[in-house]
Every structure is written in C-alpha cells, then in structure tokens.
Amino acid sequence: MYMTARFRPTVFFAQLNDDELINAILRNEWRFDGLVMTDLSNHASHCKEILAGNYIGMPCNAPSDLTEAFENGKYTEILKSAKRVL
Numbered sequence: 424m425y426m427t428a429r430f431r432p433t434v435f436f437a438q439l440n441d442d443e444l445i446n447a448i449l450r451n452e453w454r455f456d457g458l459v460m461t462d463l464s465n466h467a468s469h470c471k472e473i474l475a476g477n478y479i480g481m482p483c484n485a486p487s488d489l490t491e492a493f494e495n496g497k498y499t500e501i502l503k504s505a506k507r508v509l
Contacts (some may be wrong), residue, residue, distance in 0.1 A: 424458045426450060427477060445476035458508065470497070478504045 427445065449455045460479035469480040469489040474497065482488075485486050493501050 424460065426462055427472075428462045429462050431467045450476070474500050477494055493503060 445459060449459070458479065459477050461467070461477050461481050463481045467480075469486045470492040471488075472480045473489065474492075480489075488503065
C-alpha cells in the first residue's frame with residue numbers, strides 16, 4: 424500500500440499529480456502494483472484523487488463530486504478503481 428500526501432510548505436497535492444508521481448514513477452518506473460490511497464484531511468476532490476490514480480480517498484471530503492463525475496461519463500476510471508480495491 425502507498426499513501427499519497429499533501430506536502431508543505433508549498434501545499435503541493437501529490438495525490439492530484441497523476442502523470443509524474445502516481446502513474447509514471449510509482450506504477451510504471453517502480454512497477455508498483457498495490458493499493459494507492461490518499462492521506463487524511465487533505466480536503467481535495469474525491470473525483471480528482473481517483474482520476475489521478477488513487478484507489479481510495481480517505482474521509483474529510485464530500486463524495487458528491489465523485490457521484491457527479493460517474494453520472495457524467497467518467498465511470499471507466501472510477502470502476503477501475505473500485506475493481507482494484509475489491
């Protein structure tokens with residue numbers, strides 16, 4: 424399991440930087456095939472976290488944007504995330 428984080432002092436959201444950190448480096452370069460989840464209390468968008476490559480978004484966020492994204496056709500990425508956890 425790998426947990427993405429919000430770094431300070433620049434307040435950089437690692438969980439939202441999919442191309443370079445989660446997918447390109449973690450999954451492709453390091454060949455990590457495990458679960459990727461967000462940290463607690465990051466107050467980021469669940470939808471952006473899932474689309475970035477996280478499989479689980481920790482509490483403190485309202486999942487309404489995830490429901491809206493699913494209803495607006497972004498279900499392939501969301502279902503991939505759900506299948507990966509199961």
